[in-house]
Amino acid sequence: MKRAVTVVSVLVGLHLLILLAGFVAPYDPTTQVRTLPFAPPSRIHFVDAAGIFHLRPFVYASAPDGAGDYYVEDMSVRYPVRFFTRGARYSIVPGIESDVHVAGVDAPGRLTLAGTDGYGRDVFSRVLHGARVSVTAGLLATLCALFVGTVLGTLAGFTGGVVDRIVMRAADVFMAVPWLYLLFAVRAALPLHLDTRAAFLLLVAVLGVVGWARPSRLVRGIVLSAKERAYVRVAEGFGASPLYVLRRHVLPHTYGVVLTQAGLLVPQFILAEVTLSFLGLGIGEPEASLGSMLGTLQQYHVLASYWWMFAPAIALVAVAAGYHALTSLAHDRARLVAS
Amino acid sequence: MAQRLMRLIGTMFGALLVSVLPLTAAAPAALFTPGEELQVERAATGRPGGRLVVALRAEPRTLNPLLVADAPSREVVGRMTGDLIHINRLSQAIEPALASAWTRSKDGREYTLTLRKGLRFSDGHPFDADDVVFTFQALLDARVASPQRDLLIVGGKPIDVKKVDEYHVRVSLAGPYAAAERLFDSVAILPRHLLERAFMEGTLQEAWTTQVAAGAIAGLGPYRLKEYVAGQRLVLERNPYYWKVDANTRRLPYIDELVFLFTGNEDAQVIRFQSGESDVLGRVGADNFNLLMKDQTSRRFQLADLGPSLEYNFLFFNLNDLSGKNLPQVAARQRWFTDVHFRRAVSLAIDRDAIVRLVFKGRGVPLWGNVTPGNRLWQNTSLPRPARSVADARAVLKTAGYSWRSDGALVDRQGQKVEFTIATSATSAQRTEMATLIQADLKELGMDVRVVPLEFRALLDRILDTFDYDASVQGFGGGDADPNGEMNVWLSRGTNHYWRLGQKQPATPWEAEIDRLMQQQLVTLDIPERKRLYDRVQMIIAENVPFIFLATPHVLVGARADLGNFQPSVLDHYTLWNVEQLYFKSQGRSNGR
Numbered sequence: 001m002k003r004a005v006t007v008v009s010v011l012v013g014l015h016l017l018i019l020l021a022g023f024v025a026p027y028d029p030t031t032q033v034r035t036l037p038f039a040p041p042s043r044i045h046f047v048d049a050a051g052i053f054h055l056r057p058f059v060y061a062s063a064p065d066g067a068g069d070y071y072v073e074d075m076s077v078r079y080p081v082r083f084f085t086r087g088a089r090y091s092i093v094p095g096i097e098s099d100v101h102v103a104g105v106d107a108p109g110r111l112t113l114a115g116t117d118g119y120g121r122d123v124f125s126r127v128l129h130g131a132r133v134s135v136t137a138g139l140l141a142t143l144c145a146l147f148v149g150t151v152l153g154t155l156a157g158f159t160g161g162v163v164d165r166i167v168m169r170a171a172d173v174f175m176a177v178p179w180l181y182l183l184f185a186v187r188a189a190l191p192l193h194l195d196t197r198a199a200f201l202l203l204v205a206v207l208g209v210v211g212w213a214r215p216s217r218l219v220r221g222i223v224l225s226a227k228e229r230a231y232v233r234v235a236e237g238f239g240a241s242p243l244y245v246l247r248r249h250v251l252p253h254t255y256g257v258v259l260t261q262a263g264l265l266v267p268q269f270i271l272a273e274v275t276l277s278f279l280g281l282g283i284g285e286p287e288a289s290l291g292s293m294l295g296t297l298q299q300y301h302v303l304a305s306y307w308w309m310f311a312p313a314i315a316l317v318a319v320a321a322g323y324h325a326l327t328s329l330a331h332d333r334a335r336l337v338a339s
Numbered sequence: 340m341a342q343r344l345m346r347l348i349g350t351m352f353g354a355l356l357v358s359v360l361p362l363t364a365a366a367p368a369a370l371f372t373p374g375e376e377l378q379v380e381r382a383a384t385g386r387p388g389g390r391l392v393v394a395l396r397a398e399p400r401t402l403n404p405l406l407v408a409d410a411p412s413r414e415v416v417g418r419m420t421g422d423l424i425h426i427n428r429l430s431q432a433i434e435p436a437l438a439s440a441w442t443r444s445k446d447g448r449e450y451t452l453t454l455r456k457g458l459r460f461s462d463g464h465p466f467d468a469d470d471v472v473f474t475f476q477a478l479l480d481a482r483v484a485s486p487q488r489d490l491l492i493v494g495g496k497p498i499d500v501k502k503v504d505e506y507h508v509r510v511s512l513a514g515p516y517a518a519a520e521r522l523f524d525s526v527a528i529l530p531r532h533l534l535e536r537a538f539m540e541g542t543l544q545e546a547w548t549t550q551v552a553a554g555a556i557a558g559l560g561p562y563r564l565k566e567y568v569a570g571q572r573l574v575l576e577r578n579p580y581y582w583k584v585d586a587n588t589r590r591l592p593y594i595d596e597l598v599f600l601f602t603g604n605e606d607a608q609v610i611r612f613q614s615g616e617s618d619v620l621g622r623v624g625a626d627n628f629n630l631l632m633k634d635q636t637s638r639r640f641q642l643a644d645l646g647p648s649l650e651y652n653f654l655f656f657n658l659n660d661l662s663g664k665n666l667p668q669v670a671a672r673q674r675w676f677t678d679v680h681f682r683r684a685v686s687l688a689i690d691r692d693a694i695v696r697l698v699f700k701g702r703g704v705p706l707w708g709n710v711t712p713g714n715r716l717w718q719n720t721s722l723p724r725p726a727r728s729v730a731d732a733r734a735v736l737k738t739a740g741y742s743w744r745s746d747g748a749l750v751d752r753q754g755q756k757v758e759f760t761i762a763t764s765a766t767s768a769q770r771t772e773m774a775t776l777i778q779a780d781l782k783e784l785g786m787d788v789r790v791v792p793l794e795f796r797a798l799l800d801r802i803l804d805t806f807d808y809d810a811s812v813q814g815f816g817g818g819d820a821d822p823n824g825e826m827n828v829w830l831s832r833g834t835n836h837y838w839r840l841g842q843k844q845p846a847t848p849w850e851a852e853i854d855r856l857m858q859q860q861l862v863t864l865d866i867p868e869r870k871r872l873y874d875r876v877q878m879i880i881a882e883n884v885p886f887i888f889l890a891t892p893h894v895l896v897g898a899r900a901d902l903g904n905f906q907p908s909v910l911d912h913y914t915l916w917n918v919e920q921l922y923f924k925s926q927g928r929s930n931g932r
Contacts, residue, residue: 030779032776032779034690034693034696034697034776037696037697118697118772119697119772119775119776119779120697188797191668192760192762192789192791192793192807192808192809194789195789280765280792284789284790284791285771285775285778285790286775286778286779299606299626299768300606300609300610300627300630301606301624301626301627301629301630302626304630305630
């Protein structure tokens with residue numbers, strides 16, 4: 001039970017962070033600060049150059065030294081960390097906008113908690129906004145896949161016969177298609193100019209459409225076995241309509257499977273989004289997504305020189321591990337109930 | 340640092356006096372054939388032996404000098420072949436090679452070349468005028484379809500090469516041609532005795548694939564084929580008949596074996612070099628160069644920043660005639676692209692210094708013209724270099740009838756929002772980075788720009804064939820310093836006239852003017868006059884901005900610290916152009932690994 005509370009609260013916390021990305025992130029994820037490429041994370045100080053302790057943490061502005069690859073802190077001015085500062089405008093959900101950020105420092109100081117990328121953009125802000133894109137895509141695609149999968153699986157299992165065969169063969173086809181290549185082809189056929197929202201919806205639609213096959217098979221199997229049970233037969237004998245039987249006696253059996261599938265599919269689809277963006281098929285620049293951020297690690301010099309560029313990988317591991325822990329909890333619980 | 344290096348290289352070159360010296364009986368008889376007319380590299384002294392490993396980005400496609408089109412093939416074939424007249428990669432001037440001397444007729448249409456006597460191909464077979472005539476015959480044969488063929492068509496007609504006697508050939512051109520000697524650079528002289536039969540049978544284009552047996556291929560270069568392992572490596576061995584000797588009359592090259600490894604990409608090349616698996620590093624990006632700089636001393640590298648390259652990167656818009664294509668959206672956006680004010684405003688808004696700083700890590704220079712500072716002879720230094728100014732760019736747009744909506748978006752006269760796409764090659768991280776910076780720059784003008792990285796073939800297909808794109812970032816140059824190498828870019832019917840391809844007649848008066856000037860410089864033999872004409876071309880290009888020039892990277896190369904005579908150049912091939920003079924300073928190394 002204690003484990004369940006921990007897992008759930010960690011997951012909820014992560015999702016809150018992601019939902020409130022604009023508020024938590026100190027900066028706009030697309031703003032370039034061209035004087036600060038690949039700057040390491042800001043060091044949060046309590047003791048200044050003169051050895052005096054300050055209760056309010058502060059940062060120093062840093063600037064590249066001559067060669068351009070090392071940053072040195074300018075210790076002459078302290079930039080204390082302020083809370084609930086005003087900065088770039090953002091929206092939490094469409095319609096709710098604000099410019100208040102949890103923390104920040106006065107310009108020209110920069111509070112870069114996870115360093116900056118090659119354009120001087122704040123990596124911490126980009127990870128939060130990028131995770132928002134990736135996780136939302138994963139959740140929506142899961143909903144989409146489960147909805148289609150459940151409807152088709154139920155239809156196939158409950159009706160049987162020709163419908164069953166058609167739907168299941170279609171599922172076989174979808175599982176056999178090398179979807180990565182399919183996606184390359186789809187992207188090549190689309191116009192070059194695809195705005196971010198369209199690209200995002202396309203991504204979700206593709207993941208959902210590709211992912212319905214497995215859940216639909218599982219649901220079909222359960223529906224098939226459930227509809228043969230004695231009490232279902234009895235209900236039918238009493239004149240219950242097929243819809244009533246379905247709603248009342250058959251579908252409830254599928255909930256467990258659907259929920260477990262959800263727990264498995266969400267991280268899987270997040271990873272799929274990451275893969276696509278990593279390969280340049282997802283959300284384009286300057287918008288962030290975990291995959292496109294990880295894409296820069298393909299370059300050897302980034303991989304070898306700038307450890308903070310791994311931040312999106314850490315975020316990804318945290319979210320995926322959270323969902324897997326949740327799924328295994330649900331699984332244990334289901335076994336407990338069954339025994 | 341770069342300047343100091345350039346100066347150093349300059350002085351080194353001064354010491355490298357190339358002269359022709361028929362060897363006398365003083366040379367050890369066993370080593371040399373009597374009457375062999377060798378070239379002496381006075382500055383070259385080194386230690387023989389050893390094995391040099393070079394990591395190639397990709398596997399060469401062919402070993403047939405007639406068909407070489409890709410960089411890895413050029414890199415390998417260049418080490419196995421010799422040319423008649425050579426462009427010195429350091430001085431960018433011409434120098435004698437297989438032809439020890441030549442004369443030009445008064446009208447500039449006829450050249451008589453004197454070949455070195457007594458030379459042998461790498462298989463020991465003697466070389467004479469018949470081989471030269473055969474080479475040009477093969478190059479100009481339409482069935483062979485050599486990519487070099489077009490370069491040898493002067494004044495509308497192929498050049499004519501005739502044998503005068505065993506060691507003299509006469510080359511006739513249909514019209515006068517400036518810097519005609521440069522035509523001979525990198526034209527590999529082929530062994531007639533090995534290839535004539537294939538030529539007669541019409542199978543020359545199938546000869547000398549990468550599967551060729553080592554005994555069936557020969558050339559006049561410092562190395563010859565030893566072994567080819569598909570997918571892994573290509574091994575060349577020293578050509579014992581090579582026609583250059585050092586100051587001590589020791590026959591070059593020094594190094595016994597040259598091994599090319601196939602790696603796949605630049606990062607893999609860098610990793611191989613860093614780990615000591617390869618000895619020479621061809622051109623790399625500034626990021627990787629800086630990475631290597633960090634352990635330059637601990638790992639004993641010599642890294643060289645040679646200053647600006649000849650390559651120019653540019654942004655260009657699609658100005659193609661779309662009347663035959665079904666592309667209404669692109670055609671609608673061309674309303675902006677064809678407006679020179681629009682292009683000038685874009686140029687003014689681009690932060691070239693940021694490109695140099697962020698993309699090239701400071702190892703590059705901003706550009707306002709197609710000739711880079713790396714090309715000392717031909718750059719028009721009086722081109723205007725307007726500093727970046729968003730305010731000026733906005734003023735230009737305003738006078739051209741553009742305005743801004745309340746949300747800051749730029750709209751044209753018809754109220755259409757200005758938005759377009761920059762297509763880049765997904766394999767070129769640097770060009771995509773440039774486009775991303777431009778995207779942010781143009782946002783300040785209210786333009787909504789998207790950057791779309793595409794697979795390289797798909798991108799070329801759009802630029803060259805379907806014309807289904809708005810704008811792109813590309814790069815050209817890096818070959819020869821002479822303006823003739825740029826003909827196919829600037830002539831309105833040129834195959835690299837990217838912004839508007841396939842013109843039968845020049846589409847604009849200024850393109851017609853460039854055509855005229857480029858044709859004229861081609862037939863002008865007087866160098867200062869040619870320079871004046873080419874300066875004018877550069878000025879017209881700068882005024883009409885068909886290309887918006889961005890920046891040029893420095894040429895960055897490296898080698899093991901104990902590799903002697905390593906004198907990289909800004910011209911292709913950057914590191915191995917003097918491979919015959921390279922040697923290992925330390926005995927331990929030169930014994931191989």
